[in-house]
Amino acid sequence: MAREALRLNPDNEDAWLLLAATASPRASLAYLQRLLEINPHNPQAAAAMQWALSRLEPEPPVEATDTKPVRVRRKNGQKHWTVLLLILVCGFGLTCLAALVTQSALRSPAFQAAWIPAARTWFPSTATQELLPANEILSTSVQATAAAQETIGLPFSSITPNSTLIPTVIPTLIPSSLPELFTSPTQAPPTPEATAAVQPPPGAVFWIEVDLSAQRLRAYQGDALINAFIISGGRKPTPTVTGKFRVYVKYRYADMKGRGYYLENVPFVMYFYESYGVHGTYWHNNFGTPMSHGCINLRTEDAAWLYRRVKIGTVIEIHR
Secondary structure, three states, rough: HHHHHHHOOOOHHHHHHHHHOEEEEEEEEHHHHHHHHHHOOOOOHHHHHHHHHHHHHHOOOOOOOOOOOOOOHHHHHHHHHHHHHHHHHHHHHHHHHHHHEEEEEHHHHHHHHHHHHHHHHHOOOOOOOOOOHHHHHHHHHHHHHHHHHHHOOOOOOOOOOOOOOOOOOOOOOOOOOOOOOOOOOOOOOOOOOOOOOOOOOOOEEEEEEEEEEEEEEEEOOOOEEEEEEEOOEEEOOOOOEEEEEEOOOOEEEEEEEOOOOEEEEEEEEEEEEEEEEEEEEEOOOOOOOEEEEEEEEEHHHHHHHHHHHOOOOOEEEEEO
């Protein structure tokens, strides 16, 4: 039983004590040394070690005057340790036997068959809540999904009093303005439908303003502000250039390298002056703080929105 217990748990201290109590003197020392390695502060192990060492000591010479008292003390000590170890053996054996019996009983088909029906009775046989009809749930879900998709797809849309897309059974809280979500790096984001919320004058030109002091990028259609994003500009050692520039090339993905860095597949790159550009960012999320080597870092979904509207020649004005 002790060896079976050690096979299941090599650090079982009672099992090591049991082996030491039933083994030869030298084997007892080995078992107790292993026990002390597991728990050096085990009081029973320390006392058992003294008992095991006493079994290795040579017998003292037989003398008429000293042999009897010494033999009586040693015999009493051995009796005490024998009784203690027998108690440990019995207790440990009963524990192992109970565990084996319990595991055997739990694994028996009769036990499992007796408990499976009882477990099923925990669930009520009849519903206690009034459920909506399936057609109402489907209609409400479709309306809520349509309202959420339309609101997300149109960042600056306004809800008119005649709108019928808001569900009345399960109200859904939707932010009034959300940037479009970047769905897949392998597909171009869908072009949003026109909205009546933003009505630039006819012939108004799309252009971009970058405020490095506020770490903000603003998109205009003529004089109308149509969107704004938080950015990360260049740090002090590598500041972003200022002035009026025009986008001269666009890349869906581009590799970027410079002194001390190399970035692969940077998304939505729009170069406006030499190696300076506006692009999406996947290597940090610390926007609002200068982080770049001179480029203008945007969240990837914000860069996707801008990329769809920027054309070759689009004006970018950068100031502090």
